[in-house]
Amino acid sequence: MTQGDRVKDVRKTLKLTLEEFGKKVGVTKQTVSRIENGINNLTDQMVKSICREFNVNYDWLMDGEGEMFSDLPQTVLDELCSQYELDDLDRFIVELYVGLPKDVRDGIKARAKDLIRKRNTSEEKK
Structure with a gap:
């Protein structure tokens, strides 16, 4: 399987158009x-973009070794939840936010x- 084939596999697995x-x-x-067509x-x-954006395992994309997707972000999220004592709703909110497009997050x-600015201005007037 070529790198192009693996890119196509990622795209198809995620049900994305070209x-x-x-x-x-x-x-x-x-x-x-x-x-995809070589x-x-x-x-x-x-x-780098494919691995970062879709959580693809670098070794798999380059050489076909290992699993298609990396579990690193889940591990990072697990650590974050543990460190800050986040419950299931907190976790859901964090996952929802980081999954939004950058323009929506902005x-x-x-x-x-x-x-915050309005609240600060309101408190200063008191």
Whole structure:
């Protein structure tokens, strides 16, 4: 199995179109198609993006060794929950937030900053 085949396996496993997959890693659907079909090779940057964005095991993507997906983020989340005594609802909220697109997270942060600013202004007037 080639690296292109493994990229296609990841995309199909995640039920993403060429366009959706490409958007998440910052390339066009044509680029993804050319990689899957062996016309283009994976660049180092593309490998890093795929592994980071989809939690893909680097060794599997490069050489076909090990499992397709890494369990590292789950382990990190488990450690976070343990360290801060987060319950199941806390865990769900954290997973939900980190799973949001960056622009949505940025919008939430902007709104939170606005609410904090308004609260601080209100308290100063008292």
